[in-house]
Each structure stands twice: as structure tokens, then as C-alpha cells.
Amino acid sequence: MKQTYQITQSIKPIYIDKELLREIENYCFNQLPGYLEIEPQALRECYSISLLGSTGEQRIDGIDNYELSTLPEDIKKIIIRLYYQNNETDSLLSIQYSFGEERFSSNLTTEIFTENANEKALVINENILRILHQNKTLNYLFHPSQILLTLLIAICALIPCIAGYQWFNNKEAAKVILLIGIPAAGYYWIAQQLKPFCSFDTNRQKTNDKISYYFLLGTLGFIIISTIFTILKK
Structure with missing residues (x-):
């Protein structure tokens, strides 16, 4: 039938x-x-x-x-x-x-x-x-479901709150939180713009992939160096 x-x-x-x-x-x-x-x-x-x-x-x-x-x-x-x-x-x-x-x-x-x-x-x-x-990518990391996106936004909103609270108890810990949280959130937002859910074989996308890669290296380098400097200074 x-x-x-x-x-x-x-x-x-x-x-x-x-x-x-x-x-x-x-x-x-x-x-x-x-x-x-x-x-x-x-x-x-x-x-x-x-x-x-x-x-x-x-x-x-x-x-x-x-x-x-x-x-x-x-x-x-x-x-x-x-x-x-x-x-x-x-x-x-x-x-x-x-x-x-x-x-x-x-x-x-x-x-x-x-x-x-x-x-x-x-x-x-x-x-x-x-x-x-066979052509899958990791871009899902920057395009989560609505539930995960809401959770990420909530975490980003909590970063300055936690840092502000720690500032009166442990300024060094507050600095570390800000030095890690703000650059990480900034990279995530930029990566969302540069890495679409489905990416296409264009010269523009190839350029965006390079920018995203170097920006990631720069962000990680900044976080690591700043964190080490803050800890050693303490």
C-alpha cells in the first residue's frame, strides 16, 4: 500500500x-x-x-x-x-x-x-x-543549541559579578578571572562571526579561517602570559 x-x-x-x-x-x-x-x-x-x-x-x-x-x-x-x-x-x-x-x-x-x-x-x-x-567541521562549538547558548550567556554575565565579589576578598583571583573570562568571551563572539554553521569554499572563508586561527593563538598567549605574570607578581 x-x-x-x-x-x-x-x-x-x-x-x-x-x-x-x-x-x-x-x-x-x-x-x-x-x-x-x-x-x-x-x-x-x-x-x-x-x-x-x-x-x-x-x-x-x-x-x-x-x-x-x-x-x-x-x-x-x-x-x-x-x-x-x-x-x-x-x-x-x-x-x-x-x-x-x-x-x-x-x-x-x-x-x-x-x-x-x-x-x-x-x-x-x-x-x-x-x-x-566526510566534510564535517567543529563549528558546532560556536553555534550551540538555544539551551547551551542561554547557559553561555549566563556564564558570561556572571564573570564580572564573580570578579567584583572576589575583588574585595582576593584581588589577584579577581584579576585572573577577568584575564581569562573577558578574552575567552571575546574570542568566542568573534569566532561566531568568522565560522558560520555551514562554511563554504570561498576565498573570504579561507581568510576568515586564518584570522580565527591567529586570533585564537593570540588569545591563548595573552591568557597564559597574563595569568603567569599575575601569579608571579603575587
Whole structure:
């Protein structure tokens, strides 16, 4: 018995380049047709990639139709769409994969109308997640869930309070708290701006990665040297 099933799954932070997009296409065009018993050409005709940036949207039929070696410098989001409907066989496949700079704008959605729809939708999403997994990053550290973000904000708000309390009891301890807390919070905020949830293969992102790396080294160096100096001074 045929049924409709839709599943939306969140993804982990990934680095997106042309090669990753090509692997997703390879799955959609070479493996998916056999699994769902659909003609490959029929899926190719229903497939598109939208590159969304500050200047607008560029839609292409496949990543090989994008001639530049890197993605657009102003890119903010990529959406992969595949919508196939066959009235003769009474079947439907709708795919939308979104990859954005924010956590909430990055997910996989698959809707299918066929026999064993729930099983097939899960298999499709799991295969795509397996492809994405090879390009995973650590950017989730800078884009926590809403609960963790609230906790981090609360901790940052407590730093000056704790330091202020310690100032009247132990000034050296208060200085250490401030020397560690303020630079760490500053780096975390800057890293959020430089390291989006999903990062893209652009020259701008490569520059941002270098800035973030050197800023991290500078922050750690400042914290270590300042802390040692404060302890020795005591």
C-alpha cells in the first residue's frame, strides 16, 4: 500500500565545496533512480541548486554548470531541490536540502509517496548524511543549541559579578578571572562571526579561517602570559 511520508533532519556543521555537491548529485542521479525505480534522466530534469547570496539567487541545473573553481564570495546559503512526480505510476519524490550560515537554516527534508515510504525516506536521508559526514567541521562549538547558548550567556554575565565579589576578598583571583573570562568571551563572539554553521569554499572563508586561527593563538598567549605574570607578581 502506498503512503506519503515526510522527514526533516538537522545536520551537523559541514564545509561545502564543489566536490561535496558533486557527490550529492552522483547519489541522486546514479543510486537513487535504481533504489526508487525511476529513470535517471527524469530526476536530472527535476534537479536544481540555488546559490543564495547578498546580491540575489543563482540557480543552476548541476554543479558542473558552475564554472568558477570556488563558490561565490557573498554566498549565504545553498538549497538543493529535487521534485519528481509521475501521475502514471502515482509516485512522488520531493527533496530539499538546505545549507546555511545559521543552525536553524540547515536541514534535510525528504517527502515521498510510494510503498514503504517511511523506510525509503529514512534510507535516502541517511545516505545523504553519510556523504555530508566526510566534510564535517567543529563549528558546532560556536553555534550551540538555544539551551547551551542561554547557559553561555549566563556564564558570561556572571564573570564580572564573580570578579567584583572576589575583588574585595582576593584581588589577584579577581584579576585572573577577568584575564581569562573577558578574552575567552571575546574570542568566542568573534569566532561566531568568522565560522558560520555551514562554511563554504570561498576565498573570504579561507581568510576568515586564518584570522580565527591567529586570533585564537593570540588569545591563548595573552591568557597564559597574563595569568603567569599575575601569579608571579603575587
